[in-house]
Amino acid sequence: MQKLDPNKRSEILKAAERLFAAKPFHEVKLDEVAAKAHIGKGTIYIYFKSKEDLYVSLIRDGMSSLIVRLQEQLGRKRRTSEEELRLIVAGLVQFAAARPNMYHLLRTVLPKPCEGQMSLLRRQLVALIRDVIRRGIARREMQDPQPELTGQFILASVRGGMLFGPEKLTADELIEHTMKIFGSALKRAACHKEKHS
Amino acid sequence: MQKLDPNKRSEILKAAERLFAAKPFHEVKLDEVAAKAHIGKGTIYIYFKSKEDLYVSLIRDGMSSLIVRLQEQLGRKRRTSEEELRLIVAGLVQFAAARPNMYHLLRTVLPKPCEGQMSLLRRQLVALIRDVIRRGIARREMQDPQPELTGQFILASVRGGMLFGPEKLTADELIEHTMKIFGSALKRAACHKEKHS
Amino acid sequence: MQKLDPNKRSEILKAAERLFAAKPFHEVKLDEVAAKAHIGKGTIYIYFKSKEDLYVSLIRDGMSSLIVRLQEQLGRKRRTSEEELRLIVAGLVQFAAARPNMYHLLRTVLPKPCEGQMSLLRRQLVALIRDVIRRGIARREMQDPQPELTGQFILASVRGGMLFGPEKLTADELIEHTMKIFGSALKRAACHKEKHS
Amino acid sequence: MQKLDPNKRSEILKAAERLFAAKPFHEVKLDEVAAKAHIGKGTIYIYFKSKEDLYVSLIRDGMSSLIVRLQEQLGRKRRTSEEELRLIVAGLVQFAAARPNMYHLLRTVLPKPCEGQMSLLRRQLVALIRDVIRRGIARREMQDPQPELTGQFILASVRGGMLFGPEKLTADELIEHTMKIFGSALKRAACHKEKHS
DNA sequence: AATGAATGAGTGTTCATTCAT
DNA sequence: TATGAATGAACACTCATTCAT
Numbered sequence: 061m062q063k064l065d066p067n068k069r070s071e072i073l074k075a076a077e078r079l080f081a082a083k084p085f086h087e088v089k090l091d092e093v094a095a096k097a098h099i100g101k102g103t104i105y106i107y108f109k110s111k112e113d114l115y116v117s118l119i120r121d122g123m124s125s126l127i128v129r130l131q132e133q134l135g136r137k138r139r140t141s142e143e144e145l146r147l148i149v150a151g152l153v154q155f156a157a158a159r160p161n162m163y164h165l166l167r168t169v170l171p172k173p174c175e176g177q178m179s180l181l182r183r184q185l186v187a188l189i190r191d192v193i194r195r196g197i198a199r200r201e202m203q204d205p206q207p208e209l210t211g212q213f214i215l216a217s218v219r220g221g222m223l224f225g226p227e228k229l230t231a232d233e234l235i236e237h238t239m240k241i242f243g244s245a246l247k248r249a250a251c252h253k254e255k256h257s
Numbered sequence: 258m259q260k261l262d263p264n265k266r267s268e269i270l271k272a273a274e275r276l277f278a279a280k281p282f283h284e285v286k287l288d289e290v291a292a293k294a295h296i297g298k299g300t301i302y303i304y305f306k307s308k309e310d311l312y313v314s315l316i317r318d319g320m321s322s323l324i325v326r327l328q329e330q331l332g333r334k335r336r337t338s339e340e341e342l343r344l345i346v347a348g349l350v351q352f353a354a355a356r357p358n359m360y361h362l363l364r365t366v367l368p369k370p371c372e373g374q375m376s377l378l379r380r381q382l383v384a385l386i387r388d389v390i391r392r393g394i395a396r397r398e399m400q401d402p403q404p405e406l407t408g409q410f411i412l413a414s415v416r417g418g419m420l421f422g423p424e425k426l427t428a429d430e431l432i433e434h435t436m437k438i439f440g441s442a443l444k445r446a447a448c449h450k451e452k453h454s
Numbered sequence: 455m456q457k458l459d460p461n462k463r464s465e466i467l468k469a470a471e472r473l474f475a476a477k478p479f480h481e482v483k484l485d486e487v488a489a490k491a492h493i494g495k496g497t498i499y500i501y502f503k504s505k506e507d508l509y510v511s512l513i514r515d516g517m518s519s520l521i522v523r524l525q526e527q528l529g530r531k532r533r534t535s536e537e538e539l540r541l542i543v544a545g546l547v548q549f550a551a552a553r554p555n556m557y558h559l560l561r562t563v564l565p566k567p568c569e570g571q572m573s574l575l576r577r578q579l580v581a582l583i584r585d586v587i588r589r590g591i592a593r594r595e596m597q598d599p600q601p602e603l604t605g606q607f608i609l610a611s612v613r614g615g616m617l618f619g620p621e622k623l624t625a626d627e628l629i630e631h632t633m634k635i636f637g638s639a640l641k642r643a644a645c646h647k648e649k650h651s
Numbered sequence: 652m653q654k655l656d657p658n659k660r661s662e663i664l665k666a667a668e669r670l671f672a673a674k675p676f677h678e679v680k681l682d683e684v685a686a687k688a689h690i691g692k693g694t695i696y697i698y699f700k701s702k703e704d705l706y707v708s709l710i711r712d713g714m715s716s717l718i719v720r721l722q723e724q725l726g727r728k729r730r731t732s733e734e735e736l737r738l739i740v741a742g743l744v745q746f747a748a749a750r751p752n753m754y755h756l757l758r759t760v761l762p763k764p765c766e767g768q769m770s771l772l773r774r775q776l777v778a779l780i781r782d783v784i785r786r787g788i789a790r791r792e793m794q795d796p797q798p799e800l801t802g803q804f805i806l807a808s809v810r811g812g813m814l815f816g817p818e819k820l821t822a823d824e825l826i827e828h829t830m831k832i833f834g835s836a837l838k839r840a841a842c843h844k845e846k847h848s
Numbered sequence: 849a850a851t852g853a854a855t856g857a858g859t860g861t862t863c864a865t866t867c868a869t
Numbered sequence: 870t871a872t873g874a875a876t877g878a879a880c881a882c883t884c885a886t887t888c889a890t
Contacts, residue, residue, distance in 0.1 A: 065870090099871080099872085106871075
């Protein structure tokens, strides 16, 4: 799938991203994509198997790079669990802010055969959060009977905030509020500890 | 748009709901809808202006009835803020569980002209939650600097849990976890108060 | 075909006439006709076999009544051939002027099965003119090697004048010019006769 | 709209001409046109905006070329006014005889937006005749108080003759009869002149 | 007789995909 | 490799006609 001029490939992806983010799948015409990418319509089929493949590649590429980046950052140095969580939340928000269409892309329903790939990526992202929480529990910094589900909540909340939050919500505010909610919910209740200590 | 046999209208909506929930907009054929509803294809156009109108009506009707139901329940009797919040969360989950396709419908991107209507409904739902939190703050049962955003978080989290949560997640578990996370995050920190007292 | 309330029948015809005159056959909807006639759509099918039948009846009725009227007028009293011709031309023009859509109707192509009926009526009309000319020739008031074709010319010319003539052309002007052209062309050349006498 | 292989465009027009001449607009299916032209149905939409556009192009092209040809022939050399008139009539008849469907096409009612274009062409054709008559009057070869209307008459008569004339009418007979009628009607009455000389 | 809701065959048009150049 | 003209399967939507009331 990765033939020839990778430059041209990303031209196409860039053009497609804007269009797919702006309208539903069936309203995006490959003619437009080709025009916006300044290439011939046939050329798309050299780099992508089909319209669907183009669409899925778009999302797959974006999420993959996000996951890789987060994994790198997490591995870099030691942090408290809350710091790690903040790192992930900030990564999600900044990623979405930098590629304002990414989340819009995810609104769309995917053709069934692709759901597998996408949910795999989503699961990887959730797993990243879940593992941070699990480590937090192991370190007795956090408590959470359902870390996986909490991962879904965090992902969904950031998405909800980005897509539907107040107009003038800044990235930092979104990060802060997410941390305030989930940070406090996950925090091992201090008073109890204090009581026992 | 509410002509004639409202029974037939429901038949169509019911058939459409199953189909739109199962596949993306452009993969649903009106022939199928007509067949599933046991009516002629042309009949759809008596009750709905277009395929798009059918689709939007589906979502609009569902969300409206949810909002109305929640408003009624909230008004019925006095409750603590947490009980009110639980009422809403339970309402969301039960609604989604009863109409398993509703949330799937909302995944799809809508044609732009409809976004307005939909985001209005979403805002109403969020406002319901926000007002519960505000009242909680006024009653000194809760604290939250961004009740509106928290509303978005709750909505998004329930949705995320329904759509992507663990296979065997029960409705009650989802309600409990949502309340655990958001309930504890919003609770006016007891230990601090105790400290001061 | 002539059932029941003949009043209702002509309501339908009247409504249909305006519509068929205003747009091509396939752009006229029976819904419109029914609405304009203030009757139910199904009622049309009580008075007419089909849309096509309605359309053809419209034209047939109009032309038949024109032919009958002209025949009556011609038979009423003795006239010179030119007076007879003028009678017909005036009849054509006045008929068209009184039912301004009639000629527009005739612009439209008819479904083949109807062509027979229509061309029969046209031929009757042409025959009327042809016979006037023939009688004129017999009376040595006219000369014309092709009276039938001349009949077609006259019919066509009046139609052309009505449909495409100058905006402010009056009925009388059209009659006069038609008579000027065809009257002089058909007139037995006076000078020659005089020469020989 | 004049893209690509103009050969293919002609193929389509040729196929369409036969079909539109044989039946009313709404009975001609684009599937037939494509089949007759030996091209894919979609190809029609590369060369024409719509069924309507195809139809109008057909007529527009034909009439334009007729007008151009007549203008050229008239300019070629000096002629008496009657010769010029005969040239036009012969041109009309031969044109129609060579493209036996052209006049049939014109029977149909056009969608309103196109009427403008068509009546423009008709007016050009009429203007051609009118100017010949006017020149004839200036040269004292002809007399006619309404040259424009006479132009309409001639056009209409030729059309009437072609469409509805006797079965076995030849092109030459039609030309001759048209000239006999209109030639004699327009001729500056010789006897009067002779009287005065 | 009159109605108008229901029907579904029929068709213009689109657009992802192909392939000759 | 790159192209864009050609394709034709696919589909939303229409509307003449029917028929239960």
